[in-house]
Structure formats: structure tokens, C-alpha cells
Amino acid sequence: MVQFETERLLIRPIQVADHDALQAMLLNPQVVAYLRYQTLKTTAEFDEAFTNHFLAEPATVFGLERKSDHQFIGFYEFHGTIGTGELTYALAPQAWGHGYVAEAGNRMMTYGFETLGLTRIEAHYASVNPRSGRVMAKMGMHDEGELMTFTLETGEVAHVMAYGLSKSDWLTASA
Template identity: 70%
Template sequence: MQFETDRLVIRPLTRADAAPLRAMIFDTRVVAYLRYQTVKTSADFERIFQEHFLADRTTTFGLERKRDHQLIGFFEFHVTGTTAALTYALSPAAWGAGYVAEAGRRLMTYGFEQLGLTRIEAHFASVNPRSGRVMAKMGMHDEGELKTVTITSGERVHVMMYALSRADWQRASA
């Protein structure tokens, strides 16, 4: 399964993506509020790369920039029934260029049309409001605080949620 936008190829990850993905996963700025902050060793990375990133070809995607064929990020759907939580990360060199919103809009279409989802959620740490703005650009609606958690650094973080229902997506797409 592969998709394109004006500037991106959204595709399953391959073995050739190991080095750029490893750089993202080991960059504390990228994973500061993601579940991958616990990946600390090459063995940890190899395990999640094999068991998750390479194995899951319908809900985990790499973002490849068309102009230079560089892997600049990834998106994941964490599906429970007909609802999915959308997670994404982007290499710092690609921050601020609108790639996440561009890919996210295309992947929400995939989620609703091909995966049969009725709701897509995305969560972000309140200390990272730019992530919330990206979710709004993808057409999602602010649903406020989901919970407060303590992350591995000991920092307490307010987890905020945006969401989009299939019905709202269909109305916006009409």
C-alpha cells in the first residue's frame, strides 16, 4: 500500500529505512513524548524495527520526500476496533515544512475509506502545542485534555486530544 501527495511518498518501511529511522528514534527531540523514548539500545531498535515497523504494512508508513527520496518521518495507526490513534514523528530537519499535515490528511482518507475506521484520534503533550496545531490543520477537532502522565524523565505531561469522526470527515470532504 503506497500513497502520494504533492511532496511525499507515503509507503511501508523497508530494510533500507533502518538508518534514518534509527536516527529519529534515538533523537530525544523526536521521541520526547512518544512511546519510543524507551528505545535505548541497538538491540531495542532492531526488535521494534523487525516486529513493528517492517511487520506492519497496513498501519505503519514511512514518509519519503519526493525531491530527494529521503525518509523524513513515519505515521502509525494504533487500531482498536473502529477507532485508531494516529502517531507521527518527523526528522528535525523536516520540521515546520507542513509535511505532517500533508501526510496526515491523506492517511485519514485511507483510515476512513480502506481501514473502515469511524474515528481517528491523535494525542499530544501540552508542552508541544505545535503538534496540536498540526492536528487542527489535518481537520481534527480539539477535544481537550485526555489525561496527565509522568514520562520517563519524571516530567508530568498533560496529554491533549484531537479527533475526527468519519461523519465529520465526510461532511468536510463533500
């Protein structure tokens, strides 16, 4: 079982015991407003994703557990094609604003480049959520501009912004 520790977090495969906490997160419209998981609307849809994705991919999907109280507070995962990994992450609202995403993200990038053999890691965020862009910059990723525009259910226009980091840039920054 692959797992990592940071100063405040245990980054480990999703466990059956994480079901209820992850369900509460992913069925919370505030948490998934800009994520691919906003399509999960029912407990049955969540249960299918939990079994077929979150539990089934222990090498690319990780839970974030706070070491101080052993609470499951979010997840990180890699999607992508050979050579490139796209990071997706989400936190429970009570964990927002504490620096957990950047802390875990730095460790996930090390794993992606060193263990998964990725040559590039990227992440995307909605322009209406600029805090995600700032986190990506804190992780050493570079702003690559706008990918596309879409309209939210509220009628608000959002721009999908991209950040990326090559393995060679990561190695240079790590040296």
C-alpha cells in the same frame, strides 16, 4: 504494496533500507520526547521494534519519503481497536516546520476512513508540544480536551491532549 503520493511526499511501507534513518530518529531523545518510542534506548531494542513492528505491519505503518530528494524523513502509523485508529507520527528534525505532518496526515485519514474502514480517528499530543495540536487542527480534527497528566523526566508536568475526528464529520468536511 499500499502506497500514496501527496504533492511533496511518497507515503509507503517501511523498507529495510530505512533502518538507519529510522534508528537515528527513534534513538534521538528530541524526536521521541513525547512518543511511545521513548522507551527504545539501545540499538538492540530498536532492531527488535524495526523487525517486529515497523517492517511487520505494512498496512498500518508507513514511511514518509520526500519526493524531491528521496530522503526518508519520518513515519505515520495507526494503532487502535476495531473502528478507531490512533495516529502516531514522527519526523526527523531537519523536516520539522515544513508542513509534512499535516500533508501526510490528511492522506492518512482518507486511507483510514476509506480503506481501513475506521469510523473514528484520534491523535494525542503533550501540552508542552503545542505545535502537534495545531497540526491536528489543520487536519480537521477537533480538540477533545485533556486525557491525563504525567511528569517528564525533567520534572516538567505535561498534559496529554486529545484530538479526534469521526468519519461522518470527515465526510461532511470533505463534501
